[in-house]
Ligand SMILES: Nc1ncnc2c1ncn2[C@@H]1O[C@H](COP(=O)(O)OP(=O)(O)OP(=O)(O)O)[C@@H](O)[C@H]1O
């Protein structure tokens with residue numbers, strides 16, 4: 001039986017969703033960012049907690065790199081992207097001196113910092129808190145995940161690439177979730193096939209479908225596959241500018257426009273849909289909403 005209790009900082013947070021990956025570089029932070037934007041676009045208030053100590057990339061992805069964390073009498077105040085207060089971010093990256101810095105602490109110090117990030121942030125009322133976790137399934141990660149369990153998450157979204165998925169990685173992640181008591185909300189297969197920038201043809205240069213097959217094998221929901229798209233990297237860079245613009249704006253509609261611009265900039269929208277939202281992340285967000293709607297943290 002679990003003895004954990006949710007920290008008071010999460011008293012007004014309706015849903016907590018963790019984003020996990022077995023190893024680094026598979027696109028976990030990118031998926032977290034796009035999932036957050038899609039949830040905001042659907043009308044939810046969203047907080048994003050970046051506890052990926054190995055490479056905290058969310059400040060850059062949200063265009064908030066120059067921002068600093070402020071301390072209030074109740075704790076750390078997250079960085080809001082704009083005055084509508086629909087989207088806020090807290091990241092260990094805000095504490096590093098510059099973008100090239102990385103955290104080289106040993107396990108206990110890392111765990112203490114994560115405990116502080118889970119307990120001492122003043123989130124206020126939120127529909128969703130997404131937690132971008134460090135990649136891996138080592139003992140240290142298990143220790144960190146046990147701390148995150150105190151946040152009493154609704155569950156975890158697993159991000160993986162298709163190669164090698166068929167074998168070790170997703171299985172390890174599934175065991176990891178079982179060990180630390182996280183419900184698996186579903187699997188996202190990122191970098192699945194390659195979209196040619198010239199003809200929009202999708203080639204399976206590495207492989208495709210491994211995540212989907214594994215999800216079927218273990219009876220876990222498959223949330224969607226995101227192809228390798230050179231425009232994805234461009235989109236993140238452009239998104240930076242849009243969000244930075246919104247930060248400096250007092251216009252109530254600016255954030256929604258920002259998100260529309262950011263997502264519409266992603267090549268896939270043009271290629272596959274007339275809608276303003278990227279259909280892949282819209283679908284992923286919808287499934288997360290559906291799988292958490294009957295869970296009530298508060
Ligand atoms: N579908 C995609 N198509 C093209 N590039 C992608 C895609 N997904 C992610 N990338 C790029 O791959 C790189 C790694 O992505 P990201 O930082 O999201 O991974 P991560 O799993 O969070 O890594 P880490 O945990 O090591 O920080 C980034 O440069 C990102 O822009």
Ligand code: SF4
Pocket residue numbers: 196197198199201203
């Ligand atoms: S997918 Fe088509 S356009 Fe793209 S590189 Fe290959 S042959 Fe050329």
